[in-house]
Amino acid sequence: MARMTGAQALAQMLHGYGVSHVFMVPAVLRRTLAEMERRTGIKRLHVHGEKAAAYMADGYARASRRPGICMAQVVGALNLAAGLRDASLAHAPVIAFTGGRDPKTKFRKVYQEVDDVPAFETVTKWNATVDAAERIPDMLRQAFRAAVSGTPGPVHLQFRGNEGQVDQEEADLEPLCEAQFAQVPPFRPEPDAASVRAALALLQAAEKPVIVAGGGVRASAARAELVALAEKLQIPVATSLNGKDSITGSHPLSVGVVGTYSRESANRVVAAADLVFFVGTEAGGMTTHAWTVPKAAIAAIQLDIDPEALGRNYPLKAALNGDAKVTLGCMLDEADAASAKRRDPWLATVRGLCADYAAKVRALLASDAVPIRPERLCSELTRHTPDDAIVVVDTGHAGMWMGGMYDLKSAKQDYLRSAGHLGWAFPAGLGAKCACPERPVITFTGDAGLWYHVAEIETAVRWHINAVTVVNNNGSGNQSKRGFDRAYGGKQTDQAHELWTFNPMNFARLAEDIGALGLRVEKAADFAPALERALEAGRPAVIDVVTDIEALAPPAVG
Numbered sequence: 001m002a003r004m005t006g007a008q009a010l011a012q013m014l015h016g017y018g019v020s021h022v023f024m025v026p027a028v029l030r031r032t033l034a035e036m037e038r039r040t041g042i043k044r045l046h047v048h049g050e051k052a053a054a055y056m057a058d059g060y061a062r063a064s065r066r067p068g069i070c071m072a073q074v075v076g077a078l079n080l081a082a083g084l085r086d087a088s089l090a091h092a093p094v095i096a097f098t099g100g101r102d103p104k105t106k107f108r109k110v111y112q113e114v115d116d117v118p119a120f121e122t123v124t125k126w127n128a129t130v131d132a133a134e135r136i137p138d139m140l141r142q143a144f145r146a147a148v149s150g151t152p153g154p155v156h157l158q159f160r161g162n163e164g165q166v167d168q169e170e171a172d173l174e175p176l177c178e179a180q181f182a183q184v185p186p187f188r189p190e191p192d193a194a195s196v197r198a199a200l201a202l203l204q205a206a207e208k209p210v211i212v213a214g215g216g217v218r219a220s221a222a223r224a225e226l227v228a229l230a231e232k233l234q235i236p237v238a239t240s241l242n243g244k245d246s247i248t249g250s251h252p253l254s255v256g257v258v259g260t261y262s263r264e265s266a267n268r269v270v271a272a273a274d275l276v277f278f279v280g281t282e283a284g285g286m287t288t289h290a291w292t293v294p295k296a297a298i299a300a301i302q303l304d305i306d307p308e309a310l311g312r313n314y315p316l317k318a319a320l321n322g323d324a325k326v327t328l329g330c331m332l333d334e335a336d337a338a339s340a341k342r343r344d345p346w347l348a349t350v351r352g353l354c355a356d357y358a359a360k361v362r363a364l365l366a367s368d369a370v371p372i373r374p375e376r377l378c379s380e381l382t383r384h385t386p387d388d389a390i391v392v393v394d395t396g397h398a399g400m401w402m403g404g405m406y407d408l409k410s411a412k413q414d415y416l417r418s419a420g421h422l423g424w425a426f427p428a429g430l431g432a433k434c435a436c437p438e439r440p441v442i443t444f445t446g447d448a449g450l451w452y453h454v455a456e457i458e459t460a461v462r463w464h465i466n467a468v469t470v471v472n473n474n475g476s477g478n479q480s481k482r483g484f485d486r487a488y489g490g491k492q493t494d495q496a497h498e499l500w501t502f503n504p505m506n507f508a509r510l511a512e513d514i515g516a517l518g519l520r521v522e523k524a525a526d527f528a529p530a531l532e533r534a535l536e537a538g539r540p541a542v543i544d545v546v547t548d549i550e551a552l553a554p555p556a557v558g
């Protein structure tokens with residue numbers, strides 16, 4: 001124990017947990033921010049909005065598997081809470097600090113004050129208040145424990161005082177850090193041996209099994225074990241959108257992303273399977289196309305770190321509770337490779353379904369059309385994204401195009417995707433680049449997605465966050481086109497276009513004005529040289545790709 005301010009303890013502890021960046025809009029925990037400068041090398045990124053701060057912390061967390069920190073004063077707290085929604089859905093360990101109420105003045109109509117704590121309840125694993133400086137060390141330790149343990153997720157700490165002024169008070173404090181909880185996963189629990197045997201018996205006996213791998217594979221860094229088990233037993237692998245980087249697209253057992261934002265071959269393979277092994281996926285509505293792929297009656301096995309997830313959506317023949325890497329490792333040790341032969345006919349069918357899909361999209365992937373087809377853009381990214389890149393993708397059409405049409409070429413690539421919030425990807429890509437400055441970061445977003453947080457181009461320039469952002473710029477949110485066609489009974493009026501189109505915009509020029517590299521691409525053949533220039537620019541880059549407003553991503557196959 002030593003006599004110190006809460007701010008000194010907080011700054012020292014964040015440093016002790018290995019935090020390198022915090023993302024915030026002032027004024028919050030000002031004394032702590034000053035102590036960070038005095039005592040640590042933590043970078044304090046002053047950004048343009050609290051939601052973007054949360055998304056940056058989220059991208060940082062997903063890229064590094066370490067908690068990302070974001071902060072807001074009382075009046076910005078709900079903006080920050082809104083930004084935790086995607087982290088909550090994606091199970092990213094984000095820790096949010098806000099300023100909050102003081103018991104001495106509560107209920108007296110304090111300027112800018114409402115009770116923000118309830119708003120964090122639905123988007124956090126743990127939502128707590130720090131009312132005394134004495135509590136800063138133990139509450140911060142609990143925040144890290146909660147964020148990274150089990151299924152990771154966001155945490156909120158509200159510090160007393162509209163700006164969290166409790167950090168200015170002195171107390172006898174012990175700024176102890178628990179290194180174990182500085183990353184995901186803190187522990188690697190082993191599965192019960194009987195559950196491993198039961199699952200293997202089912203997989204080995206199955207004639208048409210498929211693995212559906214989810215974000216839990218990345219959280220556990222279990223890709224190598226997953227692919228090795230699939231190879232040993234010769235089982236095809238589909239992934240959720242969140243688990244897209246569980247296996248490379250070029251792997252012979254890879255069939256693509258299954259579900260709603262998906263690839264046709266993956267849906268066909270999962271629909272034809274006689275046994276599905278869910279690994280680190282919740283088997284939620286997006287991954288199963290609202291529980292139709294596979295059908296509810298499928299025989300299923302599930303592996304998850306969280307026992308409460310097991311069987312939530314499909315009744316199970318076997319359930320495995322443990323860390324994915326360790327559990328798949330145990331399965332790999334005991335798996336009988338001789339059973340693989342049984343699946344030769346199934347693998348021939350699977351290869352046929354993948355070949356049918358490839359034949360269907362070949363022309364679009366190679367299209368020279370002007371305006372550019374998004375399929376061609378995805379194919380250019382597959383070919384030219386560096387092997388060690390982090391690819392960050394927005395939702396909506398961006399998620400559909402890239403989820404379905406982009407292939408990871410290397411097991412060293414990471415693929416991070418919005419769990420549903422439009423506008424997430426651009427700031428998340430900046431956060432990912434802060435976490436991994438030595439790796440190329442390529443963000444893919446639509447123009448509607450970029451507009452949300454376009455001001456953060458200035459943050460990227462100011463902080464030299466040299467991420468590359470590729471904008472699928474069709475002057476609209478054209479994913480909405482089909483929905484409005486339906487709403488208008490088949491054919492929209494001319495005026496209906498005001499519901500989903502924008503004024504034309506040259507984002508390259510905008511980016512240049514702000515100090516980033518801006519490149520405008522109007523012909524597909526010009527994309528690869530632009531990407532190369534952007535990756536080597538030594539400053540943030542925006543590649544504005546002019547694409548076809550009529551191009552609609554293929555709907556999911558049921």
Ligand SMILES: Cc1ncc(C[n+]2csc(CCOP(=O)(O)OP(=O)(O)O)c2C)c(N)n1
Pocket residue numbers: 395396397398420421422445446447448449450472474476477478479480
């Ligand atoms: C926060 C939020 N609001 C609304 C939506 C609904 N939404 C999904 S995609 C989309 C439009 C996407 O436009 P853009 O990013 O330009 O991509 P495009 O469809 O044009 O390819 C909208 C409004 C959403 N997913 N998230």
